[in-house]
Amino acid sequence: MGKLLVTGATGNLGRLTLEILLERLPAEQLAGLSRTPERAADLAERGVDIRQGDYFDYVSLIKAFEGVDRLLLVSAQAFTDRNMQHYNAITAAKHAGVEHVIYTSIQRDEELGINQVGVTESDVFTEQTLRASGLTYTILRNPMYLDQFEGYIGADAYEKGVRVPPGDGTMAPALLRDLAAGNAAVLTEDGHENKTYTLNGSEAASYRDIAAVLSEIHGTTVPYLPVAVEEYLESHVEKGLPRPVAEFLTAWVAGVGLGSFSKSTDDLERLIGYRPTSYREFLEKNYPAVGPRAKDAAASGA
Numbered sequence: 001m002g003k004l005l006v007t008g009a010t011g012n013l014g015r016l017t018l019e020i021l022l023e024r025l026p027a028e029q030l031a032g033l034s035r036t037p038e039r040a041a042d043l044a045e046r047g048v049d050i051r052q053g054d055y056f057d058y059v060s061l062i063k064a065f066e067g068v069d070r071l072l073l074v075s076a077q078a079f080t081d082r083n084m085q086h087y088n089a090i091t092a093a094k095h096a097g098v099e100h101v102i103y104t105s106i107q108r109d110e111e112l113g114i115n116q117v118g119v120t121e122s123d124v125f126t127e128q129t130l131r132a133s134g135l136t137y138t139i140l141r142n143p144m145y146l147d148q149f150e151g152y153i154g155a156d157a158y159e160k161g162v163r164v165p166p167g168d169g170t171m172a173p174a175l176l177r178d179l180a181a182g183n184a185a186v187l188t189e190d191g192h193e194n195k196t197y198t199l200n201g202s203e204a205a206s207y208r209d210i211a212a213v214l215s216e217i218h219g220t221t222v223p224y225l226p227v228a229v230e231e232y233l234e235s236h237v238e239k240g241l242p243r244p245v246a247e248f249l250t251a252w253v254a255g256v257g258l259g260s261f262s263k264s265t266d267d268l269e270r271l272i273g274y275r276p277t278s279y280r281e282f283l284e285k286n287y288p289a290v291g292p293r294a295k296d297a298a299a300s301g302a
């Protein structure tokens with residue numbers, strides 16, 4: 001039997017996926033990809049076959065994918081040529097004899113047709129390329145990461161309210177660890193061939209709902225105070241984000257309000273066999289990430 005290979009092995013999602021796979025399979029069945037394998041030396045020490053490869057270097061990918069049966073293609077970063085990188089990875093997988101490629105896309109609402117700058121067009125291209133490749137595929141449309149949630153609503157909602165662009169759209173963000181468990185399930189189980197799943201945390205909420213939940217947690221009223229898209233954008237530029245990054249963040253946060261992430265499913269729960277962490281549970285323990293509550297949580301071992 002060939003190996004299971006995870007790309008982005010040094011990143012948040014790829015590394016967590018390999019950690020979960022290591023709990024289930026002998027390490028010799030596992031491989032990971034990195035441009036700089038030294039960054040994954042700890043995984044190599046545990047027996048994972050860390051291979052060198054760069055999405056921009058087609059030949060390196062063919063070599064790295066040798067002897068691999070199933071491959072998790074962790075999507076390349078925004079602000080780079082994702083079309084070229086994903087095209088290279090899929091065609092190299094085909095060339096190397098990989099049977100099944102699993103791609104981490106981003107959730108979108110096809111009918112609304114909102115174009116998340118830097119992401120949607122390349123996700124559509126990648127999904128089409130994969131479906132047309134003749135490879136067995138699974139597409140995992142990821143929600144927003146709960147782990148990065150504070151970046152969207154700010155760390156100061158208890159003082160200033162939930163100040164985000166307007167809209168009643170909902171989202172059910174998920175923990176990276178739960179998404180990694182979903183990746184591991186698709187890599188190790190049969191039955192997910194040629195399927196497209198939308199992965200979510202276990203509870204959907206609008207920004208108004210989030211303000212209400214923060215009010216419950218904190219015991220004071222945390223208002224929902226929608227602000228103009230421009231104001232949200234400029235506030236992040238003032239905090240020091242480079243303008244293109246602030247524009248990227250703003251498009252995501254505004255997209256939630258407009259409904260890009262509203263169509264939640266229980267696909268993730270069915271994949272992992274347990275209820276994924278909800279935003280409510282996450283906020284109770286982890287918001288804000290730094291400050292008195294975070295210290296309380298650390299002291300109580302939460």
Ligand SMILES: NC(=O)c1ccc[n+]([C@@H]2O[C@H](COP(=O)([O-])OP(=O)(O)OC[C@H]3O[C@@H](n4cnc5c(N)ncnc54)[C@H](OP(=O)(O)O)[C@@H]3O)[C@@H](O)[C@H]2O)c1
Nearest residue numbers: 008009010011012013034035054055075076077143144145
């Ligand atoms: N759903 C969400 O809310 C959300 C949020 C952020 C990002 N994302 C998407 O999800 C992906 C994974 O997120 P993450 O947090 O795990 O990202 P991350 O921690 O930044 O990791 C990115 C990984 O991609 C690898 N990589 C980057 N460029 C590469 C290249 N040219 N060739 C081969 N590998 C390359 C890096 O490996 P080396 O540097 O070791 O080569 C690294 O392991 C992101 O890339 C992005 O597309 C989604």
